[in-house]
Amino acid sequence: MRNTGPLIRTCLGQLKQAVGFTLPIRLEQPPKSPQNLDLFIGTKPPLHLLVEATARATTKNQALHTILQLKAQAGEAMVFADWIPDPIAEEFRKAGIFFVDAQGNVFIRKPPHVVIDIRGKKPDRPLKAEPGRLIEPGGLKVVHYLLTRPTAAGDPLRTIAQRAGVGLATAHAVIRELQQRQWLLPAAEDKRRFGDLKGLIELFVRGYALKLRPACLLGRYRHQKRVPREILDGFTQRLANMQGHWAVTGGMAAEQLTHYLEPDTVELFVDDQAMATLRAEPLLRDDANGNVTILRLFNPTVLTDKMQAPLPLTTPLLIYAELLEAGGARDIETAKMIYEQFLEPTIARGK
Structure with a gap:
């Protein structure tokens, strides 16, 4: 999972503290699905949850998108995040999606084995704004162009800039950031291909509500x-x-x-x-x-x-x-x- 190692370790620590250290908890990475993580809590019978790690959970749109994605998968799920604000946490609770964030908010409801609902914890200071241009209107225009034309990932920068309606410098910065975050990967003949299209759709959904739609x-x-x-x-x-x-x-x-x-x-x-x-x-x-x-x-x-x-x-x-x-x-x-x-x-x- 992209750059989420520290977040996963922090959330796992918060979960262990909430559940109690006498109840064993372990994470496993399925060999056939390296993008996913499986969480096992040692209740009787054991509780098996699919983990979805997301650095930012900032909009209701993103929460609804995440719920739809997790509901489409087999089994129950848990979201790990930096911070899950109360309105988004409530959407997860209504949908039966478990979660834990780095601030210590936790929701698991599997009576009679585990029932935890810790809420109201906030960061000591506002979370830093996301670096880069991906979540800005110009970056989201480029992301929209790429997502709606999947073969365009290998287009020349000038073509991407022109068709996305942004400046060449913006297109260059956005494509470079997409490559740094492994949304885009190297392909043959010095072209590019998509890494995690599903993750990029989630990014666009969040950015649409946060920046592009208001603009x-x-x-x-x-x-x-x-x-x-x-x-x-x-x-x-x-x-x-x-x-x-x-x-x-x-x-x-x-x-x-x-x-x-x-x-x-x-x-x-x-x-x-x-x-x-x-x-x-x-x-x-x-x-x-x-x-x-x-x-x-x-x-x-x-x-x-x-x-x-x-x-x-x-x-x-x-x-x-x-x-x-x-x-x-x-x-x-x-x-x-x-x-x-x-x-x-x-x-x-x-x-």
């Missing part, structure tokens, strides 16, 4: 109409003969792909021309209860031409991240469907 947010509005389909029909007619670009994301995009979700809001990415055109719509700013969220289309790779749908859609990765942003039960169920149908095949091709 793209143009506003949340209350439309005169209430039915999302009627709102989008009006948008489609108004934007039909325009030279600009726009695409639906989130729940309404997922409805087009899965025919499962019936959302009550509209989320879309627009460029400047599309935004100027939409100002003629009956929209009032409503940051608290608006039913239309408009985001700046940060580059043309936001759009996908691979989906057969009557509306222009963003990439499945952005649809997935926006569904986790919504965070409702049906949103999460649909996000799981999007991941399984559209993101997992991409991971398989990118290996």
